Amino acid sequence: MTAGTIPTTEPKGGHQSTGELPQKIGQLSPSWIVFFVAMLAVTAVGFYAYLLQVNNGLIVTGLRGLGTMAGATWGLYVAYYVYFIGVSFAGITVAALIRIFRIEKLEPVARIGELLTVVSLILGALAIMADLEHPWRAIVNLFKYGRPQSPFFGTFTMVIAGYLFASLVYLYVTSRRDAALLAERDSRFKRLYRFLAAGYTDTRAQRRLDRRVTFWLAITILPLLVIAHSTVGFVFGLQAGRPGWFGALQAPGFVVLAGVSGIGNLIMLAAIVRSATRTKGRITIDAFSWLGKLLLGLLITYLYFTAVEILTITYQPGASELTLSEALLSGTYAWIFWGAIASLVIAAVLLIWQALTRRWSIGLVVATGVLVNIGAVAKRYLIVVPSQTHGQLLPYSTGTYTPNWVEWAIVFGLFALGALMIGVFMKIFPIVPLEETDTP
Amino acid sequence: MPEITRRTFVKVSAAAAGTTAVASKFLFGGLETVQHTDSLLLAQQLQEDTVHTTCWIGKQDCGIVARRIDGRVIKLEGLEAHPKNRGTLCPKGTAQIAAVYDPQRIKTPLIRTNAKGQTGEFRAASWDEALNLIAEKTKPVLEEDPKLFLWQKGRSKAKAFYDKAFVKATGATKLGHGAYCSDAGYRAAEYNLGCHGVLHPDFKETRYLLSWGWNITAAGGNKTCWITWPQQMLDAKEKNGLKIVQIDPRLRPAGPHADEWLPIRPATDMAFALALCRELIQLGYLDEPYLKKFTNSPYLTGPDGLFLRAEVPADAEEGTVGKALVFDLTTGATAPFDEADDPALTGAYVIDGVTVKPSFQLFIEHVESYTPEWAADICGTTPDRVRGIAEEFGRQAQIGSTKVVDGIEIPYRPVAIMAYHMAQQELGFQTLRAMISVAMLVGAPGAVGGQLVDFTWKVHKNYAKFENLSVKEGPYDYTLGKSKFFPINTGFPGILTKVMQDPAKYEVEKLPKIAMLHYVNPLTAFPSQADFLKTYGMFEFLSVLTPWLSETADYFADVVLPAATMEKYEGPSSASDQYIDGKTIRLPVMDPLFESRGEIDIYIDLCERLGVLYGEGGYIDQVNKNLPLKDEFALPLDEKPDVRDIFDRWSRMEGLEGGIEFFEKNGVWIKGPVSAKKRYGYATETPFGGAVHRLYGESLLVAQNKQKELGADEVYYRDYTAFPTWRTPTFEQSPPEYDLTLISYHLVVHKQSRTSMIPLLTELSGKQRLDMNPQTAERLGITEGDEVIVESQNAVTGETRQLRTVVALSSGFRPDVVGMPHHFGGWSPKNNKGLGPSPNEIFYTGEGYMACTADQSYHVKVRVLKG
Amino acid sequence: MAKYAMAVDLGRCQGCRACMEACKIENNTPQGVFWMYVFRTETGEYPHTKLDFMPRPCQQCNNPPCVKVCPVGARFQREDGIVLTDYDRCIGCRYCEVACPYGVNYYNWRTPEEAFADYGTDYGDPQVAAVTGGLIPPYKNPDLARLQGKEQRLTAGSAHNVGVMEKCTFCVQRVDKGLEPACVDVCPVHALHFGDIEDENSPISQYINQRTGFKLLEELGTEPSVFYLNGTPPGPDTREIERPLTEVGS
């Protein structure tokens, strides 16, 4: 690659004096340090728990066999794996929408989304690794013997590999220009920026080029994304052996709930970023209202799916479906189920009210973001676990499963790890794209 | 799980220190360690062979082929040629492999170092030291009075020659386990029919079976422990459409194989049987030829309840009694029973101014009041079900029909009762007599498809003994044999504990000084644990011979001798399934593990030290007498025998090619089919071996009179009646708040204390539980899995006992009954710890909780409280 | 090519669980692991109670969901119909376990050493080890460590490697020697039958043809190779009773 030519002209406006980087990059504010240390600590606890597990096997978790052992063999790890994959939905979708439909108002949150996608995909991959007693054997054998007829194959090629890589490419291509601009300043990241810029010259031709690339990437990624999330749905939806799993609605259901949790996360993250990086001027209420509407659309669709689901399992259920639906609606899992429904409905109501009154408040939108994620986590858990403990097709005694501290520690560790990745990124690179105006 | 976490912490710190360890774990997940053990296994060339042996647990000694790798037994499989198990095994059979290798077996002889009555502390000792100590303690007692040396054993394995020989050679007093099993049933059959056994069907021919009690698919019964009966029962159902009526508070015994389930109240079986008798008489289902010819029904009975007898000729020797008289309808006069053409069964006759009646007439009058309504009320069922069963039993009996078997025409009565272990109740002896009476009315005993008692129709010596029961004046020996308390008494450890607590009450002067326990483990295996805890510490010296440190040994043994499990010779044992006869011998699957030894070796060495091994009447001599070994095959009385040689001599004496090698090669010796002449009472040389079947128990009445004479309390004599006579069992008199009846039963996977030491079997049996009908649970506000306190009450002493367990709901139980399986409540070897209590902890023994024949009852009233 | 099948005569089964025991010993499975399991169940209310026993080996499906979902082909079906697990390849994702409607899959939560400790016996005991070479369990079956069939894969129970999945193999190590599975061989009442279903005249084909029966959860299209005869499938209100010890690692 040929080195980029550095413009001699002093860049104007947008950000402060020479050498100073925008969005508090490189500045370790006390609050950030607190955040960093806290997250590091939680991650460490998670890692410690993981060491326990690696050393003594999954026996240290609350997981046990199905059937005679009357436990659940898939638990928190799988639930959160599904959740994290779901979250990854947001970024690329938003970014792609922006590119395809030219939604300028969302431009500023585009990179947050892309980053969110990359991070959550990594967390998803780690969550599934945590579920395996022999991670290395798994990685090798998956590459060596991977079989397309297993729904896991899609998950693991499409989602983990294809989707993740595509998102990285996308993130990179859309970040080069900023890297080039920052490379013009003296900072401890200069070399990094220059490397990333890879000789970017901010010409009209280059911009046209990038627009074309990103457009086509978006076009190819969107279907990939639908497929990817569907395959996760297929992991369950193709299984007739467990009550409440088999069904055509699983795949679309997964896609939509993925959207809900993803957008919800994006909203929260955007709100944090805008206050953390002095970009209130960039990320405006418009962005939030936009995301809000998007979320509302998906949420309504999902609530519709849920209604259909409830009707299906209660109207004329088979013996095992009945046992399961009882466990869900009035039994062991009722509090989780109705908790989820409540949070989703409240979120929908909040959004509808704002949409009708046309008066959007960032606070309220963020609140919905939080609510829908609570709902999403709960729903993922309810998809994975109850079908294993209740309504088994042979007269096995009813099972029980309670995640123990090891599992929780690892899951929270993963969240903290994600937070760390984003936090560090924010201190190295502008998480909000620099403006068009920052140009010759 | 504090232990785990501690371990994990250690592991983690280690891991944190050396990340490489973690890394390798991460990379290879510790798989290599596992494969390593395999490679070890596969490294060298493996020598594979098989050894013939027999089961060491069940009482039917199934034939087993042990598969060995380099001399290590890896699997036990059924021996195809063995008639009893035909190439199959039950869970116990396969699982005993874990017993062979159990590291918790006793490895060396042990000598106690702490006080008795608490968890024992022992020191390892050599065989010499241990045996010398026993000899030193035993000799003086043998010199003073050998009867004061108590020798007690659990279940016999194979032919009990070697232990009989020990008892005979030393002159010790023997106690068995029969009083906890089915002895009262054996006594009833011996009394009424003369055969040694408890009622079982002729499965190849029987069409209608009253499966009475918990046995049929749970524990086999007579002569078999499990496999054989189920096999024959299923074949009978498929081939002959055998109909099974399950009479028990639990459905489980016959389960899906029951065509009809009649859940009657516990311990009301006699009432039900008596009502059946009444109905059969009412319906006229009577085999008069049988009753007249082969039973004492026609015997004329006076107002005193005694038979009218012919004059004794003057020249007759002292003590001979005259033949019982009957009323001959052809001559219209009395005649000795064996001289009358047509003896009357009914009516009343005035002889010498006295009105006398055939005992059958008395029976008719006796059962007159036992109506279906009466029985239904007592048993907790409906009159028409009583009638229905009586009707079908009578009809199916096909009275008058015959069948030709082996060329002999034999009466055909395809109805039978299977009632093993039904004697385990306060009215046990008379209940079994009532059941036998049912079979007798239709002439089923000894008929084709009818009521069988033993595999061959032999008359047992007890039949003659029971003609007049000897009831002596005190003082009595501590087993109360021939006492005014128990005119019939096989030896009951339970009553021994009562005697030891109050010898005066039982007019006993000398208590046992020292004791030796052979396998038996009274502390957990026998009901009323409290009584054994009180008394088994009273022996001056107690030695226990057992493979594991039994609870009794743990608390009371001075010396413990390690017995081998399967790694020893035992035998010979019957391989008969009642149709094909055979014999087998257990061959050791390997050398005894640790320092354990086979029982025969142990007794030989002990007798040598006691000076009772050699010479006339010595142990060797007794072995020759009891095995037996005759003529040139007899062991020389002056040289120490070798165990293999004992069985080799026996095999050669039986004419087997190569002696013991025959069994090493074939595993079992098939003698061929059991002929009809041997099996059916009607077909034996003199029918029924010449025994007159006692529908009427004259000698029981005589015994009762003697008991009264000698001033025995009513509790001891009230059940010595000529006919089975119903009375409400004592336990029913507990206060009403004790509203449930506790019953106990065996699980298929358990037999004898030893199975509860085998973790593979306790795994299958699961934890202890209290079975309860859902209706009852709902009433008490209890749900599946709740912990509860079960409190029993002794209706005689008012004592209460408690245990804690967990409820398991089952609709296969009468709502007024709760149940608990046996083989729990151990504490000594950790194998069987923590699985829950034994019902024996809250059962009672002694007056009111034992039969008139000194046999244990397993019924008690309880209440269930939330734990 | 033979196609192996098992026939379970529910009319004969007495629920004694001898098959479970023989399986555990032949295949050296630790506590709480039942490749062969016998349901003891109750249906209906007192006094009209119906008691049933139902042995549950792996159904050896001909359209096996477990094989479909296995991401690495560790779970596969041989030409003779036996569905097996390749212990060297299994990654322990437990997808087969959730995919199987019969609950026949058992995951090795612990090493055999830890697992057998549940039995409360220390087989490492020197005096025992002197005889057994320290093998766990002492009755360890060497056949399980051998590669099976023409695929030559480690499928016969092996050493119960921690973190891999396993299940009933129809005792492949015995079948390949021309023997019947341990459960069939031991059954005291001859309720279990095994053989080549493709051969019209084989004893099992005839046994099945002479009786009416059903296959378990056939409606799911799994096409089991296990035939249940002379009985009825468990109903919705069928309750399990008399469970064995199933706790692991507590």
Added chain:
Amino acid sequence: MRRYVTTIMIVAGLGLMILSYTAMATPQCNTSVACSNPKVSFAAGVFILGIVIAFSSAVFYSVYKGTK
């Protein structure tokens, strides 16, 4: 040149995917032993490599400076 190489990368990537996919255990079959083994080991790995190459084309397309 830019178009040329990019196209090649995309085609190559897709090619690898198709090739490796067919080299894996046949999707339809699940009853024969063959189905449990890919025809070529690491076919799945190659498939992912294909994805990687195909998407990398985008990077090349935008980074390539062209020859002046």
